[in-house]
Amino acid sequence: MRIAVASGKGGTGKTTLAVNLAYFNHIDLFDLDVEEPNCHIFVKGRREERTVYRKVPKVEESKCDYCGVCKDVCEYNAIVVLKDKIYVFQELCHSCGACSYFCPREAIEEVDKPIGKVVKVRSDINLTYGILEVGEATPVPLIREVKREIGSKAIIDCPPGNSCPMVESVRDSDFCILVCEPTPFSYHDVKIAMDVVKSLDVKFGVVINKYGLPFNIEDRLDAPILGKIPFKKEIAEKYSRGEILKGYEETFRDIYERVISL
Numbered sequence: 508m509r510i511a512v513a514s515g516k517g518g519t520g521k522t523t524l525a526v527n528l529a530y531f532n533h534i535d536l537f538d539l540d541v542e543e544p545n546c547h548i549f550v551k552g553r554r555e556e557r558t559v560y561r562k563v564p565k566v567e568e569s570k571c572d573y574c575g576v577c578k579d580v581c582e583y584n585a586i587v588v589l590k591d592k593i594y595v596f597q598e599l600c601h602s603c604g605a606c607s608y609f610c611p612r613e614a615i616e617e618v619d620k621p622i623g624k625v626v627k628v629r630s631d632i633n634l635t636y637g638i639l640e641v642g643e644a645t646p647v648p649l650i651r652e653v654k655r656e657i658g659s660k661a662i663i664d665c666p667p668g669n670s671c672p673m674v675e676s677v678r679d680s681d682f683c684i685l686v687c688e689p690t691p692f693s694y695h696d697v698k699i700a701m702d703v704v705k706s707l708d709v710k711f712g713v714v715i716n717k718y719g720l721p722f723n724i725e726d727r728l729d730a731p732i733l734g735k736i737p738f739k740k741e742i743a744e745k746y747s748r749g750e751i752l753k754g755y756e757e758t759f760r761d762i763y764e765r766v767i768s769l
């Protein structure tokens with residue numbers, strides 16, 4: 508079973524839940540928050556990495572007559588054609604291949620551009636994560652590359668928010684755990700996340716982190732409550748030191764059992 512851990516709002520405890528859920532239930536962990544991965548802080552071990560590339564256009568100006576066809580077919584404004592000069596902005600390019608396909612003079616070659624790395628860590632649990640190159644317009648191609656490593660049993664730490672990276676990460680999962688905290692802001696964002704996950708037709712439930720704060724989120728949510736992580740200084744201290752939450756094994760085993768039962 509592939510279990511995605513998402514939240515809507517960042518900073519709600521998504522990584523805390525994903526790492527400890529994987530650790531205490533002996534499941535491979537995947538960090539798809541490729542713009543800011545942090546599961547590796549908790550999982551230290553032998554590392555292997557490989558670079559991931561995408562195709563971007565390279566213009567052979569000696570063949571180009573500056574007709575502007577490539578600029579016109581580019582939906583992302585990644586090409587500017589002047590009277591006697593052409594510029595390609597690789598950061599804006601989405602690697603659709605349209606410009607090279609339609610160029611009447613075959614002046615465009617597709618070349619590899621590095622977009623980031625896929626890293627594997629072998630430890631008590633196996634972790635796979637992505638690191639996006641600075642300046643890349645979208646993390647989705649690298650997220651897809653990390654997803655290719657996911658087997659039939661996995662915990663997936665998703666990017667925060669409710670936009671394309673989160674959708675790409677939750678899609679293809681068997682279940683999604685939405686993490687929230689008892690605050691009005693988190694309540695607002697988790698409701699949006701619930702709508703997104705429903706639209707993807709993925710089953711879901713909610714884990715309340717920092718349980719004990721005064722805002723009553725539990726009675727407001729129309730979703731199964733899978734578990735609660737208490738609001739304790741000891742948990743925050745362990746997290747800040749990059750430690751697994753030993754002493755709270757039952758909390759994370761119970762959440763996993765509840766997901767399986769649903």
Ligand code: SF4
Nearest residue numbers: 571573574575577610
């Ligand atoms: S379509 Fe080809 S020939 Fe025309 S401006 Fe672009 S690269 Fe040059």
Ligand code: SF4
Nearest residue numbers: 581600601603604606
């Ligand atoms: S590959 Fe697509 S997105 Fe990139 S420059 Fe060409 S037309 Fe634009």
